[in-house]
Amino acid sequence: MADTTEDSNFIFSRKAIVLTLEIALCLIATICKAMSFGCYLWGSIVELVWAIIIFIVYAMKLDVLLRFLPWTDFFRAITGTLLLFICSLVCLKFAVTNEFSMEIAGSVFGLLAATVFGFDTLCIIKQIKELNEESNIILI
Known part of the structure; x- marks a missing residue:
C-alpha cells in the first residue's frame, strides 16, 4: 500500500515550502544588497547557505540518521531570525538616510525573510515538542 503521509514526499511538504521561501527571500535580499554595495551582505549569504544545506539534508532523508537535526534546524532558524531582523533594520536606516x-529593497526582503525564519522557528518548536512527547510515551 502506498504511503501518502507528509514524510513520504518531502518536496511537497510544508517544511520544504518554508525552506524554499527562505532560500528565495535570502537570495533576493543578497542580490539587492550586492547591487547597492551596502551593508551586512554576509548575513543573508550565511542564512542562504544554511537553508540550502538543511533543505538537502531533509530532501535526501538524512534526518532519520541525525538525531540532533531538529535542534540544529532550530538554532539555524532562530539565529536566522535574529540576524536578518537586526541587520535589515540597521541597513534600512542606513539606506533611507542615504x-x-x-x-531599501534588500532590507525589506531581509525583513520578510526574518519573518519566514520566525515562522519556521515556531514550527520547529512544535516538532521538537511532539518528538519529546513521543519519546516519553515510548519510555513509559
Whole structure:
C-alpha cells in the first residue's frame, strides 16, 4: 500500500515550502544588497547557505540518521531570525538616510525573510515538542 503521509514526499511538504521561501527571500535580499554595495551582505549569504544545506539534508532523508537535526534546524532558524531582523533594520536606516533604493529593497526582503525564519522557528518548536512527547510515551 502506498504511503501518502507528509514524510513520504518531502518536496511537497510544508517544511520544504518554508525552506524554499527562505532560500528565495535570502537570495533576493543578497542580490539587492550586492547591487547597492551596502551593508551586512554576509548575513543573508550565511542564512542562504544554511537553508540550502538543511533543505538537502531533509530532501535526501538524512534526518532519520541525525538525531540532533531538529535542534540544529532550530538554532539555524532562530539565529536566522535574529540576524536578518537586526541587520535589515540597521541597513534600512542606513539606506533611507542615504537614499539607496536597492539597499531599501534588500532590507525589506531581509525583513520578510526574518519573518519566514520566525515562522519556521515556531514550527520547529512544535516538532521538537511532539518528538519529546513521543519519546516519553515510548519510555513509559
